[in-house]
Amino acid sequence: xxxPRFALSSSVSDSxxxxxxxxxxxxEAGRLTASLVRLLGDFDLAEDLxxxxxVEALEHWPREGVPDRPASWLLTTAKRKGLDRFRREAKYRxxxxxxxxxxxxxxxxxxxxxxxxxxxxxxxxAREAQIALTLRAVAGLxxxxxxxxxxxxxxxxxxxxxxxxxxIVTSGVPYRVPPAEELRPRLESVLAVIYLVFNEGYLATAGxxxxxxxxxxxxxxxxxxxARLLPDDPEPLGLLALIRLHLARWTARLxxxxxxxxxxxxxxxxxxxxxxxxxVELIERxxxxxxxxxxxxxxAIAALHCEAPTWAATDWPxxxxxxxxxxxxxxxxxxxxxxxxVLAHVAxxxxxxREVDELERGLGRYYLLHATRAALLRQLGRxxxxxxxxERALALTNNPAERTMIEARLLHAQHRAVG
Amino acid sequence: MKFMVLLTRGEWQESGSQEERExxxxxxxxxxxxxxxxxQIVEGHQLQHPQTATTVIIEGGQSLLVDRxxxxxxxxxxxxxxxxxxxxxxxxxxVRTFPMPDGKAEVRAVVER
Numbered sequence: 001x002x003x004p005r006f007a008l009s010s011s012v013s014d015s016x017x018x019x020x021x022x023x024x025x026x027x028e029a030g031r032l033t034a035s036l037v038r039l040l041g042d043f044d045l046a047e048d049l050x051x052x053x054x055v056e057a058l059e060h061w062p063r064e065g066v067p068d069r070p071a072s073w074l075l076t077t078a079k080r081k082g083l084d085r086f087r088r089e090a091k092y093r094x095x096x097x098x099x100x101x102x103x104x105x106x107x108x109x110x111x112x113x114x115x116x117x118x119x120x121x122x123x124x125x126a127r128e129a130q131i132a133l134t135l136r137a138v139a140g141l142x143x144x145x146x147x148x149x150x151x152x153x154x155x156x157x158x159x160x161x162x163x164x165x166x167x168i169v170t171s172g173v174p175y176r177v178p179p180a181e182e183l184r185p186r187l188e189s190v191l192a193v194i195y196l197v198f199n200e201g202y203l204a205t206a207g208x209x210x211x212x213x214x215x216x217x218x219x220x221x222x223x224x225x226x227a228r229l230l231p232d233d234p235e236p237l238g239l240l241a242l243i244r245l246h247l248a249r250w251t252a253r254l255x256x257x258x259x260x261x262x263x264x265x266x267x268x269x270x271x272x273x274x275x276x277x278x279x280v281e282l283i284e285r286x287x288x289x290x291x292x293x294x295x296x297x298x299x300a301i302a303a304l305h306c307e308a309p310t311w312a313a314t315d316w317p318x319x320x321x322x323x324x325x326x327x328x329x330x331x332x333x334x335x336x337x338x339x340x341x342v343l344a345h346v347a348x349x350x351x352x353x354r355e356v357d358e359l360e361r362g363l364g365r366y367y368l369l370h371a372t373r374a375a376l377l378r379q380l381g382r383x384x385x386x387x388x389x390x391e392r393a394l395a396l397t398n399n400p401a402e403r404t405m406i407e408a409r410l411l412h413a414q415h416r417a418v419g
Numbered sequence: 420m421k422f423m424v425l426l427t428r429g430e431w432q433e434s435g436s437q438e439e440r441e442x443x444x445x446x447x448x449x450x451x452x453x454x455x456x457x458x459q460i461v462e463g464h465q466l467q468h469p470q471t472a473t474t475v476i477i478e479g480g481q482s483l484l485v486d487r488x489x490x491x492x493x494x495x496x497x498x499x500x501x502x503x504x505x506x507x508x509x510x511x512x513x514v515r516t517f518p519m520p521d522g523k524a525e526v527r528a529v530v531e532r
Contacts, residue, residue, distance in 0.1 A: 124507060172420050172507035172528045182508070 024070045025054060026221065029140035032074050034112030037119075037137075038175060039098055043165040047137065049085075053078040113138060114177050114229045117222075120164075121190040122173045129164035130193045136161050138225075139218050149215050150200065187230070191239050191295060194222045198243050216250075219243055227282075234286035238296030241282035245302035248275040260401035264311045276306045297326045316345040333362040341372055349379040367396035371406060378413075387413050421461065421501055421529040422510040428469070428497035429522025439520075446518040451500075459513060463500025494523065501529070 029050055036046035053074045067073040082099045120133040135141045141149075147157035167173070178186040201215030220243045227236040252270040255261050280303050286296050301322045308314040323339035337359055344352035353376045356369065363369040370393035377386035387410060394406045431443055454460040472488035488495055504510035507528070514524050 122507075124511070170528060170530075172422065172504075172510065174506035174508055178508070 024066055025057070026140050028071050028074050029054060030113050030116065030138045030225075031071065032078060033137050033140070034114075034116035035075075036078065037116060038112050040095055041169070041175070042095075043137065043169060045082075045095075049078040049082045050074075052081040056081075113225065115175055117190055117226065117229075118177050118186060119168060119173060119175050121186075121193050122168070123186070123189055124171065124173055125164055125167060127193070127196070129160055129167075130189065131196060132157060132160045133164045134193050134222070135197065135218060139222055141218065183233075187233065187235065190226065191235060194219050194226065195239060195243075195295075197222065198246070202246055216243070216247060220247060232289065234289040234291050235293040235295045237282050237286035237289075238293060238299045241279040241286070241299040242295055242302055244275055244279040244282070245299060245306050248272040248279065248306060254401070258401075259404050262405070263305060268310070271306060276303070279303065280307070292325070292329070294326060294330045297322055297329060301326070314345070316342060320346050333359050334366070334368075337363060337366075337369055337372060344376060344379070349376045352376055353380065365396060367393045367402065369393075370396065371402075374406075374409070383413060420506065421503055421531065422507075423525075423527050423529055424463070424500045424502055424510075424514055425496050425525040425527075426498045426500070426517070426519075427494050427523045429519050431520045431522070432497060435520075443519060450516070450518050454513065459503055461501040461503050463498065465498040466496060469495035469497075497522075502526075 032053070033046050033050045036049055037043055040046055056077050057070075057074060061067070079099055082095075086095060086099065117134065117138050120137055121130045125133070132146055135146045135149075136143065143158050143161060144154055146161075147154040150157070168175075177183075198216055198219030201217070201219060220240070223236060223240040223243050227240045230236050249263075249266065249271050252266040252268070253261055261267075279299070283296060283299050283303055286299075301319060304315055304319055304322065320339070320342045323335070323342050327335050327339055337356065340352045340355035340359070343355060353373065356373050356376065359369060370389045374386045374389035374393060377383075377389055390406050390410050390413070394403060394410070397403055397406075431439055435443070451460060451463070469488040469490075474485040474487060474489050476483045476485060490496060502510050502513060504513060507526070510526055514526055517524060
């Protein structure tokens with residue numbers, strides 16, 4: 001896979017001359033890869049041809065401008081690159097015929113990218129392979145960019161992707177959108193992959209940077225794509241709304257010193273109100289489809305926070321009702337922990353602490369459980385127990401901003417104890 | 420395409436009661452018979468106990484026999500089948516209905532030339 005690489009970094013702003021290029025690239029690269037994988041049945045070959053076409057575009061477009069029909073331009077170029085290649089390699093005669101017969105303009109048929117997404121997120125692949133392959137093949141990130149985002153050696157990432165592609169091609173994973181009766185469970189794994197990408201960007205578990213906007217934006221783009229491709233399914237809309245509601249609060253989440261600011265202490269005037277109301281519209285659109293699901297409920301929870309003018313004015317009883325609904329859809333202890341946090345506002349810290357203590361067996365290694373216990377214990381005046389809980393929390397997280405936040409609390413408690 | 424299915428011996432087979440094993444083998448036989456009749460199982464067999472296995476090790480042109488199975492203990496293979504299925508999803512859908520109370524099944528495509 002020693003192909004020429006080009007930087008498609010999301011840090012390029014939309015206003016730069018490369019902004020439009022980047023959007024077109026991202027939109028078209030996945031689409032083109034998807035079509036070529038379907039036609040050729042060969043991931044590597046498809047990606048190589050797309051890479052070749054994009055490199056050529058990168059040479060021409062900045063000088064000559066983006067062509068009116070970039071998709072056709074790229075397809076024609078990829079086709080020409082493929083033909084050049086196969087003429088050199090006679091053993092690909094069969095594929096030469098397929099390429100020759102390919103139309104010059106993309107056909108107006110269902111977007112191939114949906115197949116590509118479902119194939120990349122096939123449950124026969126390990127989650128980490130699903131993530132890497134989705135970012136590579138669908139979102140058009142380079143192997144280097146993915147490695148950087150997850151702070152892994154490029155070699156590791158490259159091997160992970162090569163192995164995943166080999167498995168898809170040789171193990172009989174079908175290249176298709178799953179039939180209706182399998183769509184639900186399969187969609188869950190696609191949504192989970194996108195949400196994991198977002199979460200890694202939203203709150204990095206590794207490295208020195210607490211937030212990685214690039215990954216978060218890649219996830220937003222993927223969720224938007226999925227919502228466009230599956231307009232009759234409410235959960236992609238729910239995920240998109242959820243991601244956008246988090247992004248709407250992005251700038252308020254870090255202070256000038258780069259430290260995480262809790263929801264309670266965020267400057268709400270910095271929240272992007274337009275993005276919030278557009279996200280709420282997405283939730284409403286999803287709910288009109290009449291099938292509630294966990295991402296829609298999580299989005300509704302995020303919306304309720306975003307619409308509260310102040311922390312104190314948060315509609316806690318409504319929030320508790322949403323968390324109860326969410327817990328009925330998703331039995332994970334993390335959801336129950338979040339519900340307990342809300343319960344503290346409705347029924348007091350003692351009731352919440354009882355719930356949290358019940359969760360300790362399943363979530364004993366989760367830093368937030370201990371950080372939550374610490375906050376509740378402090379409210380109950382049990383300062384020494386609170387410090388112990390915070391210390392356990394500190395031992396369980398590597399996120400620099402989370403660590404700083406707990407360390408500050410511990411320091412504060414120490415000062416109070418001293419005088 | 421063709422898929423190889425390797426079945427491990429589950430707990431039910433290692434330490435289940437005589438009665439339980441007979442019951443499970445009964446449902447497996449019925450399942451197997453149906454899929455063989457429909458052509459989904461091309462061939463396959465239950466294997467003798469792993470303790471009866473002989474492993475041949477070939478090294479530098481020399482061969483050596485070892486009186487044990489290739490895979491030890493928990494994941495010892497108890498049987499295999501060759502399935503005919505349209506793709507991996509179809510093969511997995513069949514294997515998921517294998518009527519054993521516990522155990523593992525590896526599904527792998529056969530190289531077809």
